[in-house]
Amino acid sequence: MTAPTPSTKAEHDVIVIGGGNAALCAAISARTEGATVLVLEAADAFWRGGNTRHTRNMRCAHDAATESLSGPYSEAEFFDDLLRVTKGKTDEALARFMIHESKSMLGWIEEQGVRWQPSLGGTLSLGRTNSFFLGGGRAMLNALYQTAEDLGVEIRYEAEVTDIEIEDGHFRSVTVGAERIPARALVAAAGGFESNIEWLKRYWGEAADNFLIRGTRNNRGTVLRLLLDNDVREVGDPTQCHAVAIDARAPKYDGGIITRLDCVVFGIVVNRKAERFYDEGEDIWPKRYAIWGRLVAAQPDQIAFILFDASSLKMFMPSLYPPISAPTIPELAAKLELDPSALEETVAAFNAACRPGTFDDKILDDCSTEGLSPPKTHWARPLVEAPFYAYPVRPGITFTYLGVRVDQDARMTMKDGRGSANMFAAGEIMAGNVLGEGYAAGIGMTIGAVFGRIAGREAARSALS
Amino acid sequence: MNELAFLRDTVGPGPAGTAGSNAQHATPALAEADRLMTVCNSCRYCEGLCAVFPAMEMRRSFSDGDLNYLANLCHNCGACYYDCQFSPPHEFSVHVPATLAQVRTESYAQYVWPRAFAGVFARNGLFIAIALAVAVAGFIAGFVAWTDTGVLLGTHTGPGAFYKLMPHNTMVLIFGAAALFAVLAIGMGIRAFWRDIGEPDGALRDTGSVWQAMKDAGRLRHLGGSGAGCMNEGERASNRRRAYHHLTFYGFMLCFASTSTATLYHYLLGMQAPYPWYDLPVVLGTVGGIGLVIGPIGLLHEKWRRDPDLSEGTPFGMDVAFLLMLLLTSITGLALLVLRATPAMGLLLALHLGVVFALFVTMPYGKFVHGIYRLLALVRAARELKH
Numbered sequence: 001m002t003a004p005t006p007s008t009k010a011e012h013d014v015i016v017i018g019g020g021n022a023a024l025c026a027a028i029s030a031r032t033e034g035a036t037v038l039v040l041e042a043a044d045a046f047w048r049g050g051n052t053r054h055t056r057n058m059r060c061a062h063d064a065a066t067e068s069l070s071g072p073y074s075e076a077e078f079f080d081d082l083l084r085v086t087k088g089k090t091d092e093a094l095a096r097f098m099i100h101e102s103k104s105m106l107g108w109i110e111e112q113g114v115r116w117q118p119s120l121g122g123t124l125s126l127g128r129t130n131s132f133f134l135g136g137g138r139a140m141l142n143a144l145y146q147t148a149e150d151l152g153v154e155i156r157y158e159a160e161v162t163d164i165e166i167e168d169g170h171f172r173s174v175t176v177g178a179e180r181i182p183a184r185a186l187v188a189a190a191g192g193f194e195s196n197i198e199w200l201k202r203y204w205g206e207a208a209d210n211f212l213i214r215g216t217r218n219n220r221g222t223v224l225r226l227l228l229d230n231d232v233r234e235v236g237d238p239t240q241c242h243a244v245a246i247d248a249r250a251p252k253y254d255g256g257i258i259t260r261l262d263c264v265v266f267g268i269v270v271n272r273k274a275e276r277f278y279d280e281g282e283d284i285w286p287k288r289y290a291i292w293g294r295l296v297a298a299q300p301d302q303i304a305f306i307l308f309d310a311s312s313l314k315m316f317m318p319s320l321y322p323p324i325s326a327p328t329i330p331e332l333a334a335k336l337e338l339d340p341s342a343l344e345e346t347v348a349a350f351n352a353a354c355r356p357g358t359f360d361d362k363i364l365d366d367c368s369t370e371g372l373s374p375p376k377t378h379w380a381r382p383l384v385e386a387p388f389y390a391y392p393v394r395p396g397i398t399f400t401y402l403g404v405r406v407d408q409d410a411r412m413t414m415k416d417g418r419g420s421a422n423m424f425a426a427g428e429i430m431a432g433n434v435l436g437e438g439y440a441a442g443i444g445m446t447i448g449a450v451f452g453r454i455a456g457r458e459a460a461r462s463a464l465s
Numbered sequence: 466m467n468e469l470a471f472l473r474d475t476v477g478p479g480p481a482g483t484a485g486s487n488a489q490h491a492t493p494a495l496a497e498a499d500r501l502m503t504v505c506n507s508c509r510y511c512e513g514l515c516a517v518f519p520a521m522e523m524r525r526s527f528s529d530g531d532l533n534y535l536a537n538l539c540h541n542c543g544a545c546y547y548d549c550q551f552s553p554p555h556e557f558s559v560h561v562p563a564t565l566a567q568v569r570t571e572s573y574a575q576y577v578w579p580r581a582f583a584g585v586f587a588r589n590g591l592f593i594a595i596a597l598a599v600a601v602a603g604f605i606a607g608f609v610a611w612t613d614t615g616v617l618l619g620t621h622t623g624p625g626a627f628y629k630l631m632p633h634n635t636m637v638l639i640f641g642a643a644a645l646f647a648v649l650a651i652g653m654g655i656r657a658f659w660r661d662i663g664e665p666d667g668a669l670r671d672t673g674s675v676w677q678a679m680k681d682a683g684r685l686r687h688l689g690g691s692g693a694g695c696m697n698e699g700e701r702a703s704n705r706r707r708a709y710h711h712l713t714f715y716g717f718m719l720c721f722a723s724t725s726t727a728t729l730y731h732y733l734l735g736m737q738a739p740y741p742w743y744d745l746p747v748v749l750g751t752v753g754g755i756g757l758v759i760g761p762i763g764l765l766h767e768k769w770r771r772d773p774d775l776s777e778g779t780p781f782g783m784d785v786a787f788l789l790m791l792l793l794t795s796i797t798g799l800a801l802l803v804l805r806a807t808p809a810m811g812l813l814l815a816l817h818l819g820v821v822f823a824l825f826v827t828m829p830y831g832k833f834v835h836g837i838y839r840l841l842a843l844v845r846a847a848r849e850l851k852h
Contacts, residue, residue: 046554053550054550056510115693117512117513118513120509120510120512132513133510134513134514135510135511135513135514135544135545135548136508136510136511136548136549136550137510137550138547138548138549138550139510139544139547139548142547142548142700146700146701248469248472249472249475249476249482251481251556254550254555254556256508256550256551257507257508257510258504258507258508258551258557301469303469314525317507317509318503318506318507318525319507320483320503320504320507321475321476321477321482321483321484322475322477322484324471324475335471335475336471337469337470337471392469392471392472392475
């Protein structure tokens with residue numbers, strides 16, 4: 001990089017660090033307020049957009065059904081859902097504010113060129129609550145980029161920020177390569193730190209080596225670290241994240257949606273000792289899928305196996321890799337490098353504990369086990385029909401919740417409790433304000449879009465005042 | 466990460482361990498299409514873009530017939546390439562339009578009748594060029610051989626002027642035979658396609674589905690991206706390709722209507738061509754001809770500007786050959802209209818008839834068939850959505 005260091009006079013009103021949903025919403029919103037905006041995206045043009053490229057929908061409250069939503073979803077219901085998944089670990093005022101603001105996002109996002117469609121075939125019964133992007137997250141992202149470009153937002157790719165100059169809670173400039181770029185306000189929308197395995201290891205130890213990262217490899221937490229080291233107040237439990245169980249054969253990064261497995265409820269899940277460790281039928285899958293990443297992370301070698309029999313093979317959406325199959329349980333165990341007799345014993349004990357009932361995977365049915373620990377409380381049917389199948393699963397981390405504290409203006413709070421003069425944050429980098437733990441499908445995009453729009457607007461006002 | 470051998474041993478042979486639903490396929494392109502449909506079927510983000518993905522979702526495994534059906538259903542709008550988070554350089558390397566374009570071209574060769582012509586799709590530009598040269602040379606030679614030089618280079622006006630150069634019955638015989646041959650060959654192709662994709666013959670009597678397919682094709686619904694248009698030069702959608710295709714298709718249909726009306730004039734009303742400029746056959750032919758000039762030029766222009774990453778797999782020579790044939794047909798036809806009262810008429814007529822003859826006889830052996838198989842695929846898609 002040979003660019004000379006410019007004078008301290010800022011050429012841009014607002015700098016946005018990041019290139020995903022939150023960053024682009026912030027850039028568009030700041031530009032619309034009249035500010036000049038520079039977006040610094042660490043990735044190249046193909047990989048731009050961080051985790052947004054892997055998303056497919058956004059959860060917004062709405063009063064009535066629309067062309068793409070099957071019914072109303074009130075603010076109160078949204079808040080109840082959030083309380084349930086986070087077990088109350090949320091900033092209630094901020095969460096309620098976000099949910100209220102989410103109502104206007106459906107229209108605002110559409111105005112930016114994004115198009116909606118009804119929920120996808122075979123998806124997790126989200127048709128009423130979640131708005132799906134026509135063509136998926138990358139299509140949504142492409143629309144935001146086009147809108148931002150048309151508005152005159154300057155976008156730089158492969159522009160990784162390595163330093164941020166902050167004086168007493170006041171943002172001055174960022175450093176990209178050898179270049180120092182000043183601006184009047186900052187929006188940090190650069191994601192969490194889930195792709196930084198070394199950082200994950202601080203909390204998870206060597207186990208983190210066995211985590212797969214479902215999204216971008218660029219979320220290394222550099223910007224988050226710089227902010228926290230410059231006296232921005234921290235929020236969230238560093239071990240908390242959106243983690244699901246994904247196919248263990250998935251690539252280390254960017255496997256995205258297609259490595260997920262929706263078949264836990266149809267069978268049993270065992271660890272390397274061929275033992276079950278959690279109630280596979282606790283609740284309907286969309287309400288439970290996001291706990292299995294942490295459950296598997298707690299097992300030996302961070303691996304587990306979803307076992308089911310031939311009767312279940314076509315009951316769930318096809319996934320990327322074929323299941324591993326064998327005509328008998330011991331043969332399946334051998335393929336999975338499990339102790340055959342131990343697995344046979346686990347399956348036999350499970351089969352014997354299954355009480356007769358009427359199987360129905362759409363409701364909490366009456367097929368449960370009796371006298372088994374842990375129990376399977378619904379959809380428990382003996383594994384008897386050969387061939388037998390298994391999917392190996394590992395924790396798949398979507399994003400981490402450790403972040404920077406913000407207020408309702410998306411303004412960063414400093415360690416001393418004061419609001420920063422000109423620093424704002426949106427998206428995963430501040431998701432921990434709303435998500436103390438757990439996850440509800442599509443809420444990451446809500447956090448990104450709602451706070452992105454606010455952060456951009458407030459940054460512009462701060463810069464132009 | 467501690468390496469567990471079975472994790473490596475149980476993946477597929479494709480990029481990043483991906484695999485298709487079947488091990489056996491007739492060609493590598495079909496095997497790749499199976500792999501992609503397996504990847505896409507576990508994602509489904511593109512479901513709302515066109516007819517291909519909803520049809521894919523009705524299946525869990527993909528035979529060659531299924532893939533040929535899906536490939537012919539694809540309009541090559543390119544949206545799923547730019548919208549895909551797994552398109553190259555992602556290691557899953559998902560490029561649906563390129564792969565389906567390849568499968569589609571291979572399927573044309575598979576269904577061709579007679580089978581001996583299967584090779585012409587691989588070098589289609591050359592084949593069409595030779596057919597054109599032979600046809601034009603044949604007509605000019607015929608005119609020179611059978612007409613007096615004075616007549617050939619003379620000025621003719623009034624009813625029957627054309628037939629001084631070539632008797633009407635000879636013209637009808639030659640073009641009737643060419644048309645019948647084209648219809649027969651295309652019909653055999655239709656039969657082969659319909660059987661390959663596993664549809665019962667009676668399915669084509671499902672008038673509701675046929676009507677739906679005709680509406681979808683007539684509007685180019687799946688080139689429309691639900692209003693935004695299709696991708697060509699990059700990720701920004703536009704309706705230009707669709708508009709040029711409409712000009713080409715409806716221009717062609719108007720020219721066809723012009724010829725049909727002229728035939729009725731000749732046999733029913735006893736009126737001989739050429740007709741005055743304001744008469745129906747000439748008006749239809751002129752308007753259609755203008756569409757058939759602007760449309761193909763526009764489509765050629767779009768083709769040249771197409772993102773190289775996107776045009777991968779699309780048979781450039783075959784597409785260009787067909788567009789140039791249509792363009793030559795309209796240009797020679799319009800030139801004949803303008804210069805029909807001059808001494809140039811004789812040779813222009815030979816040229817125009819040569820081009821039209823070449824267009825007719827090569828119809829079953831070039832890009833023209835895309836419309837036929839796509840319409841049939843749309844019929845099946847409409848039927849599948851109903852059931």
